[in-house]
Amino acid sequence: MDIQANLYYHKSADRIIGYADFGGEDNRLEVANKALVFMCQGVSRKWKQPVAYYFCHNACTATDVVRCLQEVLHAATTFGRFDVVATICDMGKNNVKALKAMGASIQTPYFTFGEKNIYTMYDPPHLLKCTVALFRKYSVLLPVEIGGQEQIMEAKFQDIIDAHTTDKNTPFIFQAMRKIKDIHLAPIMQYSMKVCIAAQVMSHTVASFLYILLSRGEMEQRTVATATFVQQVDELFDSFNGSQLTPGDKELKCAISQESKHLSYWERAYQTVKT
Structure with a gap:
């Protein structure tokens, strides 16, 4: 320090x-x-x-x-x-x-x-911050399954920015990504070092809204890669961030045990990250 x-x-x-x-x-x-x-x-x-x-x-x-x-x-x-x-x-x-x-x-x-x-x-929080910082600069190629077939598609941080813009301009009172502000997408100095900023960007909420926009036809099909990547990072961070003995809404956000799904999940996640 x-x-x-x-x-x-x-x-x-x-x-x-x-x-x-x-x-x-x-x-x-x-x-x-x-x-x-x-x-x-x-x-x-x-x-x-x-x-x-x-x-x-x-x-x-x-x-x-x-x-x-x-x-x-x-x-x-x-x-x-x-x-x-x-x-x-x-x-x-x-x-x-x-x-x-x-x-x-x-x-x-x-x-x-x-x-x-x-x-x-x-340290998982540092890894999460580094992942988000790199994702802002570079796109990610990853396999996604569409119609029963696996395809390599490109995940882009710009998709999250576009989704945020769409959400801000919604005519409805409540926004789907209400926790996401402009500072999340273009953080300055001290904000770029905050774990909560990175966790809120790479979250289940953001992934879900991307899938919703895809289902409406408001984003191109390639965006499924971005939604998938955000969801994978969110799940991986949850698996190292359990603060209770038993799972709540998220089955991986709990302490590891013989009965939890951490070990089988980590084996799959390791193969995904390695490729």
């Missing part, structure tokens, strides 16, 4: 505070402007606690991330007696490089610490 660069003299410790600091004797003569923070969070119980932080200048190197992660894992398992099952981070290039250096890969998404395999995941 970003922090304000600043130096000050700590009189009682007789040292200048504000330089990059990775603990112990590893202090560097670079003014810190970022912090690397580690947090522990419960899997089956609702709790979370920051447990370590390091100060760095610009981005931490992959080597620094590996060393800091190993220190935190050692402290968490040895002193905290935590049973660490997974790590979660964003897809910063140094994070990706660090996890690869520790042995994680697509084929084996885990690394070994001590005698235990610790699984690696990338």
Whole structure:
């Protein structure tokens, strides 16, 4: 995370505070402007606690991330007696490089610490924001089924913009996409970093309205690809965003269990994403 660069003299410790600091004797003569923070969070119980932080200048190197992660894992398992099952981070290039250096890969998404395999995941909200940001710039080719036959069609973000324009100009009092505003489709600065903005764009509501416009003949047939893509992203995000034990209106938006449909869904989703 970003922090304000600043130096000050700590009189009682007789040292200048504000330089990059990775603990112990590893202090560097670079003014810190970022912090690397580690947090522990419960899997089956609702709790979370920051447990370590390091100060760095610009981005931490992959080597620094590996060393800091190993220190935190050692402290968490040895002193905290935590049973660490997974790590979660964003897809910063140094994070990706660090996890690869520790042995994680697509084929084996885990690394070994001590005698235990610790699984690696990338933060779903960050993945959703990246997906929407890329979809604004690039179209997506994907297979869709029409009349019993599979065809490759092009999904475009412009279709969502056109649907929003149609919805705004409706003569009815209520809009189908009432949560979608202009700021969702062309976000500026801080809005582009909000997960809720991305989640509302790639939502079941938007996909449903696209299908409605298709059924009315108000959009070209190719738009079925856009509706399908939005629906697939919405379902994939839901599958990682469950906050309750049992499913509600969405069967994937719940905690994973032996009875839930997550595992079979993820197998299908993996094949779809891979193609």
